[in-house]
Amino acid sequence: MARKPRIHYEGALYHVMCRGNNKEKVFESSEDKREYLKIIKMYKEKLEFNLYAYCIMDNHAHLLIQIRHTPLSVIMQRIQQVYTQRYNKRYERTGHVFEQRYQAKLCQEDQYLLSLIRYIHKNPKEAKIKEGIKYNWSSHLEYIGDRERNVTDIAFPLLLFSKNRQKAVKEYLAFMEEEENENFKEWEETNAGQEQKEKKAKKRDSKELIEIIENKSEIKIADIRGRSLKRDVAAKRKIVVFILKNYSNSTNKEISEILGLSQQAITNILNRGLENVGVFRETYDRLVELCNCEA
Numbered sequence: 001m002a003r004k005p006r007i008h009y010e011g012a013l014y015h016v017m018c019r020g021n022n023k024e025k026v027f028e029s030s031e032d033k034r035e036y037l038k039i040i041k042m043y044k045e046k047l048e049f050n051l052y053a054y055c056i057m058d059n060h061a062h063l064l065i066q067i068r069h070t071p072l073s074v075i076m077q078r079i080q081q082v083y084t085q086r087y088n089k090r091y092e093r094t095g096h097v098f099e100q101r102y103q104a105k106l107c108q109e110d111q112y113l114l115s116l117i118r119y120i121h122k123n124p125k126e127a128k129i130k131e132g133i134k135y136n137w138s139s140h141l142e143y144i145g146d147r148e149r150n151v152t153d154i155a156f157p158l159l160l161f162s163k164n165r166q167k168a169v170k171e172y173l174a175f176m177e178e179e180e181n182e183n184f185k186e187w188e189e190t191n192a193g194q195e196q197k198e199k200k201a202k203k204r205d206s207k208e209l210i211e212i213i214e215n216k217s218e219i220k221i222a223d224i225r226g227r228s229l230k231r232d233v234a235a236k237r238k239i240v241v242f243i244l245k246n247y248s249n250s251t252n253k254e255i256s257e258i259l260g261l262s263q264q265a266i267t268n269i270l271n272r273g274l275e276n277v278g279v280f281r282e283t284y285d286r287l288v289e290l291c292n293c294e295a
Helices: 030-047 072-091 110-121 155-159 165-177 182-199 206-216 231-247 252-259 263-272 278-291
Strands: 013-019 050-056 060-066 103-107
Touching (some): 050 155, 072 278, 103 110, 110 155, 155 165, 206 278, 231 252, 231 263, 231 278, 252 263
Antiparallel strands (some): 013 060, 013 103, 050 060
């Protein structure tokens, strides 16, 4: 049974968690974490979403995102792919950096916004990190007055405490010392159970994805097979490679056979990322929405 695509509507609020592939470190240094924030800030401006909280640990990151017109899947694809490309270049490596599918909990209750912020900001404390809640790579510091990074949209959450900024910060700090209420804990447990079910789902068959690609876009596999270097052909081919890699169980060898390329050519395409697909970027984003589920 296919997993439903992520719900999209303007104003939807998501708690997103991205893990390193095989739970490995994905943010090796402060420079890596700074780079990730820089990319988030760049796409906040381009794709116009709100970021209410973040916490970047060594092998995973928490983001509290409220979307507008751009679907969450597109936002995360852009952020993760650009970071992966830069990370691989910096450390002279290849392959995936993050797990192929991030976790995203839809929060339909406004009452949980502040609880989610507290949950994310307490992550370093729960992980026994020395700085605790004052961990340097958490948006908590922005809430208490550090605006040097200016990444997080703190105005609305603080307004929920008080219209007076100083009073709001004081009440926010008091709120951070409180324990989570039972309703929030129950909500978290329910979502965690759903995630476990989703992880067990299998991905789509490559033939099914190819059918979607050919029926829902201008891309035809027969037209992009082989080594043609024409810009349009190369861009369409790159899109197919990423769709098959991310949304099917196809190996690089299997993708190479579908497209009439060498395995090394497939690896090279994946390592270079999607930054040069030009006008076909919208085609890719639309196909992501159609394929962003598992069979």
